Amino acid sequence: MESHSGIAAVVKKTLNRRYRAERRFRRIGLAAVAVGLLFLAVLFTAIVSKGYTAFQQTHVLLDVYVDPDVVHVGNLDSADYQGLIKASLRELFPDVKGHRDKRNLYKLVSSGAGSILRQKVLEDTSLIGRRIQIWVPADDDVDMVIKGHVDRSLPESQRRLNNKSLAWVDALKEQGRLEKRWNLTFFTAGDSREPELAGIWGATVGSFYTLLITLSLSFPLGTAAAVYLEEFAPRNRWTDLLEVNINNLAAVPSIVFGLLGLAVFLNFFGLPRSSPLVGGLVLTLMTLPTIIIAGRAALQSVPPSIRDAALAVGASKMQAVFHHVLPLALPGMLTGTIIGMARALGETAPLLMVGMVAFIVDIPRGFTDAATALPVQIFLWADSPERAFVEKTSAAIMVLLGFLILMNGAAVFLRNRYERRW
CATH class of the missing domain: 1.10.3720.10 (MetI-like)
Structure with a gap:
């Protein structure tokens, strides 16, 4: 009887040790899964936090006069539509005189704004000689400012937009001429050197x-x-x-x-x-x-x-x-x-x-x-x-x-x- 009880005690001790090892292995496995899910959550959070704003794009409302001296039936494809966009910006900010300031002013809107105006005129030639309101994409730097990705407290030399440009952006915002819209271009356009025009x-x-x-x-x-x-x-x-x-x-x-x-x-x-x-x-x-x-x-x-x-x-x-x-x-x-x-x-x-x-x-x-x-x-x-x-x-x-x-x-x-x- 004593030998049987001794064997039972040894077996019980061995089983307890095996059960403890099994529980320890399960805890290690669960910890490994939890760590993997944590890193995956961190990765997804980082990607989403940086990328969700790309599904919206800042647009600028401009009052464009489709000058018949610039756009007429004979040159609908080759007319200087971007020049009309620049003229509308000068009308919004008539105090801008210097060449450098004008160049910075023109950079507030995308270089593709003229193509959007051209498409509207090609679709409806009756717009020639009229003043129309048109929403065009803002430049990517303006878009970053509106989305809060630019630290305006940095010195002017460390920002892509100088203080005058930021003041123009603020003025457009106060006038209700800046608006974030669903970025359809991201899903319908091909690649581009300009971020605001690039799509997938x-x-x-x-x-x-x-x-x-x-x-x-x-x-x-x-x-x-x-x-x-x-x-x-x-x-x-x-x-x-x-x-x-x-x-x-x-x-x-x-x-x-x-x-x-x-x-x-x-x-x-x-x-x-x-x-x-x-x-x-x-x-x-x-x-x-x-x-x-x-x-x-x-x-x-x-x-x-x-x-x-x-x-x-x-x-x-x-x-x-x-x-x-x-x-x-x-x-x-x-x-x-x-x-x-x-x-x-x-x-x-x-x-x-x-x-x-x-x-x-x-x-x-x-x-x-x-x-x-x-x-x-x-x-x-x-x-x-x-x-x-x-x-x-x-x-x-x-x-x-x-x-x-x-x-x-x-x-x-x-x-x-x-x-x-x-």
Whole structure:
């Protein structure tokens, strides 16, 4: 009896020690998750706090006289519309006389104000000879002042706007001529050297064309490769070598694929540089290993009894795979494909190597037009010195994160909705 009680005491002591270790491990795991969520919250807070103001843009209300001596039927496209904008500013501040002061006064509005006036006149030529009120974007420095991003207590030499310019801004504000509006330009325009005129639409369209090429090539090729390797390929050292290389390619840095695209698609095949076609081909090479691995895992999750039952009733190997196994594995393949596409959407390095880092103003209209992508646009704006590009960079990151969250959410939905548990 004493020996049994001694053994029980030893076992109980051991169990208590194991339970304490288990509780300690759980606490460490929860602490790690909490720290990760904390850093993620700090990151998102920093991005949102810097970027949410980019969704509004300061506009200036001007009374513009469309002088028929400047704008007439013969020169509607080439008239000096910006000169009319400058004349309206001089009317608002008639005391401004010096050349330097006038130049600073003109800088209160965007250099694209003339294009907005030109568009209005082209749409309605009856405006010629009339005085009209028009809202035009303010310069990015004025926008930063209105949004409170400029410390007005700093010495004049440390500010982009001098004291006179700030006084003009205050006067416009008192007259009700300054107003923050929804920044539609941010979502509908291409890139620009001027922050108040820059938008993400060109980069978004470039990303769409690039991902369309990537999806059109990587999904069928990846699915076919996964089906062959898992269902039809003989088990020998060559297929083992192929599987090892596919797993290794999934871990290769993405810039290596960019170098491969530069050497093969641009230098050898001579495809157009900085085009979604080349970008899509490069991202296809990068995402193929991920899709193949996810596809094989989905095929392996289908029970062997499905194959055996199909073969038992007389189906061929091809029929068993394509009529029974593949439909059951397809949701898992789609999930892996969406995750691979989400990774491709956020890639920058391979696109830099094939020239998609170029400054592109126009919206691409096809797969061979010069274009950039959303992550590359973020990279370009982050390197710009203007303060207004800081908020646009953060806002573009918010948009990109929104797309990534949407794609990952779609992957989770497909997995939960269509995945079969055996």
